[in-house]
Amino acid sequence: MSETVLLPGTASLGVMGGGQLGRMFVHAAQALGYRSVVLDPDADSPAGLVAHQHIRADYLDEAALAELAAQCGAITTEFENVPAQALARLAERRVVAPAGAAVAICQDRADEKAHFKASGVACAPYAEITTAADLAAVSDDLLPGILKTARMGYDGKGQMRVRSRAELVAAWDELKNVRCVLEQMLPLALELSVISARNAAGEIVQFPVQQNLHIDGILALTQVPAPAVGPELAAEALASAARIAASMNYVGVLCVEFFVLQDGRLIVNEMAPRPHNSGHYTMDACDVSQFDLQVRAMAGLPLRQPRLHSPCVMLNLLGDLWFGTDGAERSPVWDQVLALPCTHLHLYGKASARPGRKMGHLNISAATAAEAAATARAAAALLGLPTQW
Ligand code: ATP
Ligand code: MG
Numbered sequence: 001m002s003e004t005v006l007l008p009g010t011a012s013l014g015v016m017g018g019g020q021l022g023r024m025f026v027h028a029a030q031a032l033g034y035r036s037v038v039l040d041p042d043a044d045s046p047a048g049l050v051a052h053q054h055i056r057a058d059y060l061d062e063a064a065l066a067e068l069a070a071q072c073g074a075i076t077t078e079f080e081n082v083p084a085q086a087l088a089r090l091a092e093r094r095v096v097a098p099a100g101a102a103v104a105i106c107q108d109r110a111d112e113k114a115h116f117k118a119s120g121v122a123c124a125p126y127a128e129i130t131t132a133a134d135l136a137a138v139s140d141d142l143l144p145g146i147l148k149t150a151r152m153g154y155d156g157k158g159q160m161r162v163r164s165r166a167e168l169v170a171a172w173d174e175l176k177n178v179r180c181v182l183e184q185m186l187p188l189a190l191e192l193s194v195i196s197a198r199n200a201a202g203e204i205v206q207f208p209v210q211q212n213l214h215i216d217g218i219l220a221l222t223q224v225p226a227p228a229v230g231p232e233l234a235a236e237a238l239a240s241a242a243r244i245a246a247s248m249n250y251v252g253v254l255c256v257e258f259f260v261l262q263d264g265r266l267i268v269n270e271m272a273p274r275p276h277n278s279g280h281y282t283m284d285a286c287d288v289s290q291f292d293l294q295v296r297a298m299a300g301l302p303l304r305q306p307r308l309h310s311p312c313v314m315l316n317l318l319g320d321l322w323f324g325t326d327g328a329e330r331s332p333v334w335d336q337v338l339a340l341p342c343t344h345l346h347l348y349g350k351a352s353a354r355p356g357r358k359m360g361h362l363n364i365s366a367a368t369a370a371e372a373a374a375t376a377r378a379a380a381a382l383l384g385l386p387t388q389w
Contacts, residue, residue, distance in 0.1 A: 200251050
């Protein structure tokens with residue numbers, strides 16, 4: 001089944017989830033002439049609004065899954081918390097890439113870390129906490145640390161920083177005593193990520209390493225080429241990401257996030273079984289985007305090594321930008337931003353802005369990295385985003 005080739009212009013491709021990642025996937029699929037189908041319960045989902053067909057139903061709705069499988073030659077996902085049973089059900093009839101088993105590993109921080117270890121890639125020292133006895137048995141070495149829910153965390157949600165045992169106990173209560181991992185707080189020098197695409201034949205292609213800045217646990221900015229990453233470190237990150245993908249027999253686009261510690265060591269943080277916010281620059285700075293590769297991998301088309309043709313800075317556009325200092329809702333000054341050279345604005349079509357909500361992103365490409373950074377700082381200043389990076 002995985003050897004199936006779905007030629008452009010002849011088939012429908014489906015996606016579980018209707019968020020912005022699904023929307024950009026739909027755009028890429030449509031550019032190649034595929035029909036697109038989105039399954040998402042939300043009537044106004046960003047992807048549902050642009051797909052040929054929107055099946056508006058719960059992810060576990062049997063009739064909806066049957067309809068999706070009937071319509072589509074292959075199905076992918078745009079979020080890792082899609083129920084594993086839903087992917088298993090679809091896989092009975094169609095190519096599902098990535099496979100439910102790989103998505104399941106990414107859904108659970110403890111399983112994910114076990115997989116990193118098995119792949120021979122170092123992750124932060126951690127302990128799994130399921131019971132009060134686990135909590136009591138935690139080693140002092142893990143403090144100060146970060147307590148993270150094993151499942152359903154994103155954008156820094158479901159995480160609490162703890163300095164002492166007393167804070168740890170209080171934090172676990174606050175997280176309702178669900179299964180967690182406690183990670184040692186590491187001295188970070190910087191953060192980077194790698195986007196890989198792998199097909200059923202085991203061929204893998206990768207974008208260059210990108211450097212990421214998070215503010216308040218949410219990605220704020222991505223730069224490529226990564227300004228503070230030397231060739232050896234970049235090669236290590238690419239090789240580690242490839243090993244992690246291969247050892248899951250992964251098919252699709254995979255993002256692996258890393259920390260670089262102050263002593264220079266590379267540590268894997270987490271992974272996402274889909275295109276990633278830190279790969280959005282590929283839409284305007286590479287000859288093939290992460291969404292193009294998602295389409296190619298699931299359709300069984302050849303993967304070609306993508307080429308970064310322009311240095312780029314990506315600024316994330318959160319809902320905060322839609323509110324003035326007086327708290328009143330407003331539109332950001334897009335006309336002024338678009339007057340700057342080589343700015344590519346992507347808005348996700350979300351009807352209402354909320355602080356912290358991902359509304360869009362702005363890619364700034366240029367002939368040189370210095371030019372891209374200077375223009376990005378000018379855009380950030382116009383938008384009221386941080387310019388010190
Ligand atoms: P997302 O889904 O947006 O990637 P998340 O909610 O899954 O985020 P993590 O990636 O685990 O969260 O953590 C968010 C950020 O918190 C990291 O990018 C990093 O800046 C910081 N962080 C997480 N774990 C550690 C750690 N062990 N030591 C130091 N900083 C950390
Ligand atoms: Mg993360």
